Amino acid sequence: MFELVVLDSALRMATPLIFAALGGIFSERSGVINIALEGILLTGAFASVVVTYYTGDPWAGAFAGVFAGMLISLIHAIVSIVFRADQIVSGVAINLLAMGATQFLTWIIWGSSANSPPVQGMAHWGLPESWGAIARGVNAVIGHYPPLVYIALASVVVAQVVLFRTPFGLRLRATGEHPEAVDTLGVSVVRMRFSGVLLSGALAGLGGAFLALNTHQFVKNMSAGRGYIALAAMIFGKWNPIGALGACLLFGYAEAVQMGLQGRDVPTQFVQMIPYVLTMVALVGVIGRARPPAAIGKPY
Amino acid sequence: MVRWNRLAGVLSPLVAVAAAFLVGGLVVLAIGESPIRIYAILFRGAFGSVDGVGHVLFNACPLIFAGLAVAFAFRAGLFNIGGEGQLYIGSFVCAWAGLALVGVPAWIAIPLLILAAAAGGGLWASIPGVLKARFGVHEVINTIMMNFIAIGLTSYLVINVFKEAGQMTPQTVEITAGQLPRLAGPLRAIGIPLPLANPLNASILIALAAIWLAWFILYRTTFGYEVRAVGLNPQAAENAGINVRRTIVLAMVVSGAFAGLVATNEIMGFRHRFLDNFSSGLGFMGIAVALLGKNTPVGVLFAALLFGVLNTGALEVDVFTDVPRELILVLQAVTIILVVVGNEVLARKLRAREARVALEAAGEAS
Numbered sequence: 001m002f003e004l005v006v007l008d009s010a011l012r013m014a015t016p017l018i019f020a021a022l023g024g025i026f027s028e029r030s031g032v033i034n035i036a037l038e039g040i041l042l043t044g045a046f047a048s049v050v051v052t053y054y055t056g057d058p059w060a061g062a063f064a065g066v067f068a069g070m071l072i073s074l075i076h077a078i079v080s081i082v083f084r085a086d087q088i089v090s091g092v093a094i095n096l097l098a099m100g101a102t103q104f105l106t107w108i109i110w111g112s113s114a115n116s117p118p119v120q121g122m123a124h125w126g127l128p129e130s131w132g133a134i135a136r137g138v139n140a141v142i143g144h145y146p147p148l149v150y151i152a153l154a155s156v157v158v159a160q161v162v163l164f165r166t167p168f169g170l171r172l173r174a175t176g177e178h179p180e181a182v183d184t185l186g187v188s189v190v191r192m193r194f195s196g197v198l199l200s201g202a203l204a205g206l207g208g209a210f211l212a213l214n215t216h217q218f219v220k221n222m223s224a225g226r227g228y229i230a231l232a233a234m235i236f237g238k239w240n241p242i243g244a245l246g247a248c249l250l251f252g253y254a255e256a257v258q259m260g261l262q263g264r265d266v267p268t269q270f271v272q273m274i275p276y277v278l279t280m281v282a283l284v285g286v287i288g289r290a291r292p293p294a295a296i297g298k299p300y
Numbered sequence: 301m302v303r304w305n306r307l308a309g310v311l312s313p314l315v316a317v318a319a320a321f322l323v324g325g326l327v328v329l330a331i332g333e334s335p336i337r338i339y340a341i342l343f344r345g346a347f348g349s350v351d352g353v354g355h356v357l358f359n360a361c362p363l364i365f366a367g368l369a370v371a372f373a374f375r376a377g378l379f380n381i382g383g384e385g386q387l388y389i390g391s392f393v394c395a396w397a398g399l400a401l402v403g404v405p406a407w408i409a410i411p412l413l414i415l416a417a418a419a420g421g422g423l424w425a426s427i428p429g430v431l432k433a434r435f436g437v438h439e440v441i442n443t444i445m446m447n448f449i450a451i452g453l454t455s456y457l458v459i460n461v462f463k464e465a466g467q468m469t470p471q472t473v474e475i476t477a478g479q480l481p482r483l484a485g486p487l488r489a490i491g492i493p494l495p496l497a498n499p500l501n502a503s504i505l506i507a508l509a510a511i512w513l514a515w516f517i518l519y520r521t522t523f524g525y526e527v528r529a530v531g532l533n534p535q536a537a538e539n540a541g542i543n544v545r546r547t548i549v550l551a552m553v554v555s556g557a558f559a560g561l562v563a564t565n566e567i568m569g570f571r572h573r574f575l576d577n578f579s580s581g582l583g584f585m586g587i588a589v590a591l592l593g594k595n596t597p598v599g600v601l602f603a604a605l606l607f608g609v610l611n612t613g614a615l616e617v618d619v620f621t622d623v624p625r626e627l628i629l630v631l632q633a634v635t636i637i638l639v640v641v642g643n644e645v646l647a648r649k650l651r652a653r654e655a656r657v658a659l660e661a662a663g664e665a666s
Binding site: 033035075079083084085086088089090092093094095096097099100101103104107108113225228231232235267269270272273276277279280283284285292 | 327331379381431435437438440441442444445446448449452453455456460584587588591624626627628629630631632633634636637640641643644645
């Protein structure tokens with residue numbers, strides 16, 4: 001079970017979860033619940049494949065994923081921050097919209113509502129082989145994963161620093177805990193919450209791009225509940241980037257093990273359930289209470 | 301004043317639906333088709349024949365149950381996103397009871413299976429209810445998590461324990477006990493030419509009864525009053541002597557029971573088997589139905605019928621035009637976003653109006 005190949009695929013499985021969970025953290029720390037992560041992942045995946053398909057450049061695809069993620073999260077921001085509608089309802093509606101729109105457009109563009117044709121994935125990072133043994137050694141290490149895996153890991157560190165070591169992070173967290181106080185100090189609650197939600201769209205969109213580029217195509221509903229698992233990882237990691245990383249790795253590991261067990265006589269469904277059960281246990285507080293930001297879900 | 305509120309409450313979903321159709325029309329126009337033609341085909345598919353109307357009712361039926369589940373919980377201030385999981389567990393328990401009652405006459409088996417479906421859904425929903433009442437954990441996350449657990453659990457049971465021997469399809473053997481009759485036979489007897497192949501079955505009658513029941517519980521019982529009081533203001537309800545925790549748990553149980561009743565259509569009326577992963581999001585569509593129906597039982601009926609029309613007509617659009625049926629998914633999502641925004645704008649307008657009226661009244665008094 002601890003074979004290298006499982007750990008290897010665990011990290012790949014964890015990558016979209018890491019991006020989406022980080023996104024969830026930025027949104028929820030600002031006080032906006034983001035059930036829409038699922039739909040944002042799907043949108044990001046779709047946009048990245050479309051752009052990669054037409055440009056042949058997966059990096060352009062990744063940027064498109066970020067952009068599309070921000071665009072659809074903008075709907076969430078406008079509906080829940082400007083119109084102050086229920087954030088959960090808005091998220092549910094966005095998930096429906098993403099599901100319908102991506103299938104609809106897949107059909108319009110490629111004439112199939114099931115999947116896109118294959119597109120190019122990202123080239124792994126590495127030094128030219130002609131540089132000799134050192135280059136080969138370096139390549140063996142960093143050339144092993146698609147670049148977005150490293151970007152995901154780096155994003156965790158950046159997110160942790162931004163949230164807990166910068167004025168912006170302090171303001172964002174304060175907006176989620178006590179928006180009245182933030183407002184009194186002359187910081188715009190609306191602007192902070194827009195930042196949180198749009199950041200979550202950018203990150204989850206990138207997660208979707210990884211998901212699609214790693215499979216080299218778009219498949220309908222390919223997010224397959226990962227947005228909800230990311231939500232679980234965010235809670236399990238107590239709304240902290242480093243904690244969420246741990247949870248994502250754990251959940252990615254569970255997914256990898258489950259895939260490794262497929263076809264054998266082991267009920268994989270129970271392995272699949274682990275993230276969900278753990279999250280419920282964490283919320284009840286058996287292993288240290290997970291406490292959401294105080295003002296979460298409340299329009300301001 | 302009250303009449304104006306009520307009128308606005310009915311008008312705002314209608315406006316949202318009309319606006320969504322407008323957006324959908326623009327989308328159709330953008331891909332070079334005629335919106336009028338597409339919508340004509342859509343409505344012809346739904347209303348152009350008795351068969352079509354039968355399919356509309358058949359498609360609306362599970363949405364009524366799923367919508368009632370969300371609406372009922374909502375009245376208690378609870379957001380039950382777990383309809384999907386509850387309907388899986390309800391359907392599985394229903395199927396299980398059906399398999400256990402082989403040979404039992406229909407008049408005993410049918411009520412027992414209905415009870416099993418409701419009990420399964422209710423029990424599954426009670427868990428997030430208890431976690432909310434006892435530990436204060438928000439029900440949204442727990443119900444989402446329990447959707448996945450329910451799907452995994454029933455999938456395991458069907459594939460590893462109950463699968464029909466020698467078959468590839470992950471489903472149980474045919475459940476012969478407690479099958480609900482199809483309505484084509486009786487309807488033809490009274491002169492309505494519903495084709496015998498039409499899947500419309502007696503579950504639609506149970507759905508109509510469920511709408512009445514939800515209305516009766518909410519507006520004619522003490523429990524319903526408590527549910528609405530807790531939903532409007534839990535603090536005030538507590539002060540008035542209502543046991544808020546108990547009401548929360550019971551409201552979740554009733555909500556889950558409604559979701560479980562989806563089994564009356566899917567298992568007892570239509571499939572007569574439990575098929576792994578059969579639902580494909582009925583529970584989530586229930587959320588949309590409840591929102592569009594403004595969380596009232598009668599509203600749920602109309603919203604479910606509208607979605608039934610869209611689902612039925614979409615097939616026709618899919619077959620006869622170059623527009624894919626996914627168009628209706630876009631229509632539904634846009635409708636919901638507009639309803640949500642519309643409700644907020646309307647609520648704010650009404651509040652402003654009330655404040656102005658109050659101010660004027662105060663001005664006249666002084």
